[in-house]
Structure formats: C-alpha cells, structure tokens
Amino acid sequence: MNGTWRNLNQEGIYLVLLYQSCGSLKSNSKHPAAFERLKYLQQRYPRLNVFAVQHGSDISSLAAQSQAVRTIVKEYITFPILMSDKDFSNMTNGACYLLFEGCKDPVLFTNWVDEPDVMIKAIEELTALKDPSDNVLSRVSWQKEEAVKEPYVGSLRNSLLYHPACISVDEDGDRIFISDSNHHRIIISNSDGMILDCIGSFPGFEDGEFESARFLHPASSFYHADEDCLYIVDSQNHAIRKADLGRRTLETVYPVFNKSNGIWSWITDKLGLRKEVDPTIRDFDADSVALPWHLIQISENNLLVADRSFESSWIMRISTGEKQDIGRGSAEVMESYQQIINERCALIKDMCIDWSSSAKVLSDSMEKIPKELVSSVSRFQNCIIFCDTDGQRVLKHDLDTKNTANIHFSNCEILGLPYWFVCNLERVSSWGRSTGQFQEHVRQVDVLPGRCNITVYVDIPVDTELAAPLAENCIWRQVRGSGAEISGSDGSDTATEMVGIAQQWYDELDNLAFSEVAEEPATSHGGDDKPADQSYQDQRRVQFTCAVSVSPGTCELVASAVLYLKLARTVADGADQKVLVNQMMGCEWREEHAGVELLMGSRGDARGLVVTKPVHLRLCLDCADHPAGATNKETISTESSLTINISLDERF
Incomplete structure (x- = not known):
C-alpha cells in the first residue's frame, strides 16, 4: 500500500469495488465500466475513500497480477487495488460494490453498472447525515489536487x-x-x-x-x-x-x-493588456x-x-x-x-x-x-x-x-528528457512514487578555483544499442553552492558568474520548494553542438559536457540525462529477451515484473521495444582556496578538466 492507508479518512465514507480475478489476461467487458463509474464518483466526491479488491484463489500467479497491472494502466487508476486470495461466494456477477461509513453495516450493490443513480442516491443520503459544514461530497464542481497524482506500476512507464x-x-x-x-x-x-x-x-x-x-x-x-x-x-x-x-x-x-464582452474588455484586448485566466478542473460542472x-x-x-x-x-x-x-x-x-x-x-x-x-x-x-x-x-x-x-x-x-x-520509431530524441526523470530532490514535490526511484551515480573530486570543464562518458549496457543519439534537450543540469554553470563554454571570452558560497544553495532550494520544475531550455555546451553521428547505433558509449565556474568552498553538479535504448539486433528470439528487458528496464518489484510479463506476452519479439534509460549524476566538487600569487592581493584562477565514467550495466 506504500502508506496509502495513512491517507484514508477512518471516519469517512468508503466505496469498495470487489471483482474476481479470471487468472488470465482475458478481458471482462463488465470491469471497464465498473472502474469508470468508480473513478467518476472518486472525482465527483473527493472525500470518498475509494479502493478496489481483486480476489481469487489464483491471485498469486503472475498472470493475475499482470491483469491488475493492465487495469491500472488502461483505466488510469490512482486509487489502490488490493489483492486477496479469498473467494466471495455471494458474488454472482463477478463484481459488486460495498458502500459503508465507519464500522456500520455495508450496503451491497450487485447491479450498479445498470443502475448508477441508486449508488449516487445512497452516497448523498450518507452525506446528508453528517454536519452540513462537513459535507464535501458536493456535486457542484470537480475538485483538483495541487499536485497531479499518477498511477504507479513500476518501470513500465519507461517505455517509449x-x-x-x-x-x-x-x-x-x-x-x-x-x-x-x-x-x-x-x-x-x-x-x-x-x-x-x-x-x-x-x-x-x-x-x-x-x-x-x-x-x-x-x-x-x-x-x-x-x-x-x-x-x-x-x-x-x-x-x-x-x-x-x-x-x-x-x-x-x-x-x-465566460469572458467579459464589455467595451473595457475590448480595449484591453486591443492593447494586449488583458490577462487570461487559465482554466482549471474546478470550473467543471459535475453534469458536464x-x-x-x-x-x-x-x-x-x-x-x-x-x-x-x-x-x-x-x-x-x-x-x-x-x-x-x-x-x-x-x-x-x-x-x-x-x-x-x-x-x-x-x-x-x-x-x-x-x-x-x-x-x-x-x-x-x-x-x-x-x-x-x-x-x-x-x-x-x-x-x-x-x-x-x-x-x-x-x-x-x-x-x-x-x-x-x-x-x-526514429528521431526519438526530439521528445527530450521525460518529466518523470528529474531527480526527486530537484523536484521537491509530493508526487510520491510516481516520479520513480532512480539510481544515482555519486562522485566526489577536489578542484581549484576557476573554470572546470567536465566530460561525462556513459557506457551502453551489454546486449543493448542506442535507438536515438543523446541530444542536448535530453540533458538537464544544475549547479549549486559555490559554483555556477557556464553557458556557451566554447569561446575563451566566456563571461563567468562568481556566486556566493552558501547563498545560491539556499536561494535555489527556496525556489524549488515553492515552484514546480519545468523542463530546462536547451543550452549550448562545449562539444554538444556537433551534428549527430549517423552511426550512433554502433557506439558503445555516449558523452555530454558541462563547464562550471568554481569558487572556494563546496558545490554540486546535478545532471540527469536519458538514453533511448533497445535490444541489440544480435539478440536472438526466445525466453532470454524477457530477462534482458527486465534488466534494461531495471525491474525490482513484483508489479514491475508483472508489467514486463504483460508487455512480452503481447509483443513476442522485443527487439523493437524502445526504453528510456535514466542517467543521474551527482558530482560533489570540493574547491580549495586560490593559489598564492606573487603578492597578497593577486588572485590566480585556474582552468581544469575532469572526466567522469559511468556504466549502466547493472549486471556487473
């Protein structure tokens, strides 16, 4: 449950969907409509505690769990689905709904798909018993969360x-x-x-x-x-x-x-001074x-x-x-x-x-x-x-x-760095597991004050190849602390921005805490403006560069990049493909393996599957004082170069 129970209102109203696992990937025509109605009520009544229970004696099988993964992905389900190996003999239609408040006796609905108004009436009757000030199950408008909650089924989302x-x-x-x-x-x-x-x-x-x-x-x-x-x-x-x-x-x-059609609105429109209000889900009537x-x-x-x-x-x-x-x-x-x-x-x-x-x-x-x-x-x-x-x-x-x-698909690099691949610390968000858990490559080096040119080499995993070159818009960089990133680092006359040792760190943390991170605009860095090599599929490593202006103290370079990978053409058909796909997608949890089972059961040959593989580097730079000059007032700045090697092959 990953802490979901802590978010449930123990004194609130519960709506539970119970449905039987068919033990295979066969589609049940009743389940999509049942989940659609459940999701409708979840959005219509935000305080309603909603979850589902998939039950059956075969619940421990990988096929049954793949069925749950498919349901989550297909129906875009953000509420939890519990899995139980118990069978409920009183279920004749394969699915039913339980509606109850606290520890009261539940109300059983077996034909709700055919009679949705009965369920809505029952919910509103339960709500009417509560204090009007606490009646948040209003049908007036949709409610919108501050942060979008997304379904989580593991590494399946890393596919193209x-x-x-x-x-x-x-x-x-x-x-x-x-x-x-x-x-x-x-x-x-x-x-x-x-x-x-x-x-x-x-x-x-x-x-x-x-x-x-x-x-x-x-x-x-x-x-x-x-x-x-x-x-x-x-x-x-x-x-x-x-x-x-x-x-x-x-x-x-x-x-x-609604927009005002008065003369003043016409004047402000002509002058370009009118400020449009972005639409929100709160403006939606529940009957729309x-x-x-x-x-x-x-x-x-x-x-x-x-x-x-x-x-x-x-x-x-x-x-x-x-x-x-x-x-x-x-x-x-x-x-x-x-x-x-x-x-x-x-x-x-x-x-x-x-x-x-x-x-x-x-x-x-x-x-x-x-x-x-x-x-x-x-x-x-x-x-x-x-x-x-x-x-x-x-x-x-x-x-x-x-x-x-x-x-x-080709030219995948035009899609850039996916929004879910930015490190969790940099996001400072409450999205939970939706952003994923990524392995970071941490390095620590000692440098001298001045300009530091950094080249990062990334080794491609064995039995994989690049489906697209590493483009500049697939890379995200940020420097914190006593350093600053230099843009346009090719020229010798590049202006550097010297920053305070600690102030930038706290300023950026404050900005991140109260603003959402948008995709960074593409910037020019040394060596990144070269035309893409058409033979990139044959390369065993890629590289990207960054230049940092370092002051005495400590600073961090945080870099995220994404590689578009697929299985090598030399990989043969057979069961080994499933193992390689699990390794390429970094599957750890059972739901992730169930997702790959669903994926491989449909595709057969996985050599055309494109996976977005993240690279996360956290480089800690410890900068000493300026070297001593001929006089006490003279400050000497140096220029140094670093090479960082990263391997993505997790099998070794």
Whole structure:
C-alpha cells in the first residue's frame, strides 16, 4: 500500500469495488465500466475513500497480477487495488460494490453498472447525515489536487510509449497522431515512424505552446484539414482541446469559459493588456462531459463525444464549442451512429493477426468487438494503423500484402528528457512514487578555483544499442553552492558568474520548494553542438559536457540525462529477451515484473521495444582556496578538466 492507508479518512465514507480475478489476461467487458463509474464518483466526491479488491484463489500467479497491472494502466487508476486470495461466494456477477461509513453495516450493490443513480442516491443520503459544514461530497464542481497524482506500476512507464490508446491521421500531410495517454502527450510521426513533433510535456491542465501545454490522460483525436488543427479529448480533465499545428499552440474548446464582452474588455484586448485566466478542473460542472474518450466527426460542424463504453455521449459543435446531451445508454448511440462505428470495427476485423489478449476478437461477431477499440484504429492510405496498448506499440497492416509489422520509431530524441526523470530532490514535490526511484551515480573530486570543464562518458549496457543519439534537450543540469554553470563554454571570452558560497544553495532550494520544475531550455555546451553521428547505433558509449565556474568552498553538479535504448539486433528470439528487458528496464518489484510479463506476452519479439534509460549524476566538487600569487592581493584562477565514467550495466 506504500502508506496509502495513512491517507484514508477512518471516519469517512468508503466505496469498495470487489471483482474476481479470471487468472488470465482475458478481458471482462463488465470491469471497464465498473472502474469508470468508480473513478467518476472518486472525482465527483473527493472525500470518498475509494479502493478496489481483486480476489481469487489464483491471485498469486503472475498472470493475475499482470491483469491488475493492465487495469491500472488502461483505466488510469490512482486509487489502490488490493489483492486477496479469498473467494466471495455471494458474488454472482463477478463484481459488486460495498458502500459503508465507519464500522456500520455495508450496503451491497450487485447491479450498479445498470443502475448508477441508486449508488449516487445512497452516497448523498450518507452525506446528508453528517454536519452540513462537513459535507464535501458536493456535486457542484470537480475538485483538483495541487499536485497531479499518477498511477504507479513500476518501470513500465519507461517505455517509449506508455498506453498508446488512440490514433488519428492526416493522409495528405503524411502525419499520424498517437495519443501516448499515460505520458500525457500527443506524438506526431510520419508513416515511417519518424517523430516530427510532440504536444504536451507534463500532466495537468494548461493551454499554450506545445512545449508547455499539459494534458491529463489524452484519448481520441480528430484532424480537421480545413483548419490544420487537431481536436483532442482530454479525458481526465473532462475537456476537449484544440491544437493549432501551424502555430504550435493548444487551447481549450470545451468547456467554454465566460469572458467579459464589455467595451473595457475590448480595449484591453486591443492593447494586449488583458490577462487570461487559465482554466482549471474546478470550473467543471459535475453534469458536464465526464471522462470522455471517443471523438468522431458526424457532420461538417458536429463531433460525437462519448465515454469509453459509449454509455454516455454528447454532440459538440466545432464552431462554438457548445455541447448537447443526446441521452444515456449505448443503444441510442449505436443506433444513430452504427455505420460510423461499424466502419471502424470493419478495419479491426481486416487485421487478421495474433493480437494481444485484450483484442483477440477476430473470430467473434462484430458486435463482440470491444467498443473502446473504435478510436484505436484508423485507415491510412493503403494501410490500417492500430494501437496495441498491452504491447505499448503501434502496428501497421498493409492491405495489399496482408503483412503486419510494428512501426519502428526514429528521431526519438526530439521528445527530450521525460518529466518523470528529474531527480526527486530537484523536484521537491509530493508526487510520491510516481516520479520513480532512480539510481544515482555519486562522485566526489577536489578542484581549484576557476573554470572546470567536465566530460561525462556513459557506457551502453551489454546486449543493448542506442535507438536515438543523446541530444542536448535530453540533458538537464544544475549547479549549486559555490559554483555556477557556464553557458556557451566554447569561446575563451566566456563571461563567468562568481556566486556566493552558501547563498545560491539556499536561494535555489527556496525556489524549488515553492515552484514546480519545468523542463530546462536547451543550452549550448562545449562539444554538444556537433551534428549527430549517423552511426550512433554502433557506439558503445555516449558523452555530454558541462563547464562550471568554481569558487572556494563546496558545490554540486546535478545532471540527469536519458538514453533511448533497445535490444541489440544480435539478440536472438526466445525466453532470454524477457530477462534482458527486465534488466534494461531495471525491474525490482513484483508489479514491475508483472508489467514486463504483460508487455512480452503481447509483443513476442522485443527487439523493437524502445526504453528510456535514466542517467543521474551527482558530482560533489570540493574547491580549495586560490593559489598564492606573487603578492597578497593577486588572485590566480585556474582552468581544469575532469572526466567522469559511468556504466549502466547493472549486471556487473
């Protein structure tokens, strides 16, 4: 539980989902809807203590735990899932809900999927018994945490794609838009897999340029050719966003936020003095678009927005951003838009391949195809593009040759340093295990005052190779204490900034404690501006440099870098690949091994898997006093060079 129990309100109201483990990776159609409702109530009633229990006699098997990992990843679950080897004989439908307050007798709901209003009424009745001032289970608005809490399933998130859920295409522009949902970004690539751009950088809710924009579990998208823009479902933010691909900016289309239309607002707009208020989840009414997932164009000016199971759906007008409810229940939606959905399902049935267990539906009738896959497939020229979420990959099926292959992504370094790879100390955040636990390489050296040129060599692990070169935007540096980092360190006339011994240290800690760390802008360092070597796949080591101006005292250079690695082409097929993937991803905990089991069970051959491997260096520099000069007033500054060697091969 990792301390989760300490955060539960012992006197509060509890809602527990109990569901039976099937002991395999087979998909149960009832579970996604059950978790979706549970997540809806968790966000609607923030003080509600929510968790789930997966039970069964086979709970200790790796397959059963892989099923739990898939559930967490797929449903983006941030509440705990407990695992019990007990069977509950009174469960006839495979899943039920317990609602109780404190030690009172629980209320059992076995048919809540069909009758959600009964559960909502029961929660509000329990709430009404409490003091009105303590009634925080309000249905007025969504609540937003100060720090975004993310699911944790170990090293699975270190893969290049982390739950690629949905896909859309621009055939004329040769662009594919992939919703890398649990990395909270949209990756834009061409048909050959070359990454062209990326929308989104951190989890959250923020408009602006692509580098600073934020999503929370983005899902389906739709490319509007006339506007050259991409409409995106921002699932956990309950919003529809619009990305202007020409200007590289993101804005919120729904909900429409009220703006003053008075003469003063018009004047301030013209003068550029008006300050826009960023939208927040607090502005969302609980009866608005909740957990949207699908986005399908149904007319020139209308988009169909629906949840994952098509139980709730809305019509959104492109020109105004207004939405219209069209009733609940999948029957009405399926009847009105059966042709569109059938076309997507027909594409799925055309791909006669051995899919992952979540999509083994080819031999079944069309009605049994999971509706959630409707937005995971798209026609692109003479191919079908499909997102395999279990295998963390995107597949391309050629309609002429009937061959299906992974899309091998290149130019990965354009994605830069992932937000979860910055050291925990530097983040000073309360995200818990979501940032991961990374091994640091600590070195301590003695230096003289002046300029210190540092070159870091990183050895590539055995049986792996670089999938992309180490680019400057994949490196993050910071100097603290009696030193300062020098930018543009190539020239001899570089200006240095001498700082106090202790003041900078405390100033930076204060800044970090009260501000969130954003991705560092790319800076120029000695040796980093050279063009990338096209033969980087054959290199056994990479390097990056930094220059530090050191004053007497102590200082630290904290550097984080990310290497995009994959298994070497010389690695053969077989069971050894699973061992190598575990080592490459640094798996330690059982849930991490369960994630790799899920990954390998879908992919088969893992040589196309790209993993982001972190490098964390903490270099402690102990600087002595200035060397004595000819006179007492003369200060001598030196210039020195250091070489730091790091090995990422954890097997030796």
